[in-house]
Amino acid sequence: MTTICIIRHGQTDWNKNHLIQGRIDNKLNDTGKKQAHEVAHLLKEYDNNWDIIISSPLSRAIETATIIKDELNYNQDLIINDNVIEREFGKAEGEFITDEIYDRIKKDDIIGMEKTKELQLRAFHTIMDIGKKYEGKRILIISHSHFIKGLFTYLSKDITFTSILPNTGLNYIYIENKEITNFIFNKKIK
Secondary structure (H helix, E strand, C coil), X not given: CXXXXXXXXXCEHHHHCCECCCCCCCCECHHHHHHHHHHHHHHHHHCCCCCEEEECCCHHHHHHHHHHHHHCCCCCCCEECXXXXXXXXXXXXXXXXXXXXXXXXXXXXCCCXXXXXXXXXXXXXXXXXHHHHCCCCEEEEEECHHHHHHHHHHHCCCCCCCCCCCCCCEEXXXXXXXXXXXXXXXXXXX
């Protein structure tokens, strides 16, 4: 079995201030660094055996991945994978998250935004490709809210883009015989 745990990066000032980040390359704030250390401690205590650590190319994901890597005493290099990057929000990047803007996002009504179906397919195919490449391994991926929600909304009608996914939330995918056999959105491990 291949086990993939996708972790949302720690908090940034833009998360704190309810701004749409998309692919704008913001760093973690102090809370985000603390969150990364906390999730790393949980993984170290309850789920410590990882073969591969993959990160989005954005700084907030790389910082989160590096903190986790160091806490787990993982002695290999991080693998940067451009396909686990956050959704492109186009003209909405930098905007305050309001009901109006979120309704427009849900309707794919933002100029330059990656459409929902495109995001879902990118997320699904990326995870399946990673599962195929590292078959039988245990893989941590540090990514972003809409990438993760894109995957899980593709897999389940019970999960939506408004489902709660906190910074450093854990999400598990289990693959056997090249098929997803189980998944857990926003898993609590303690």
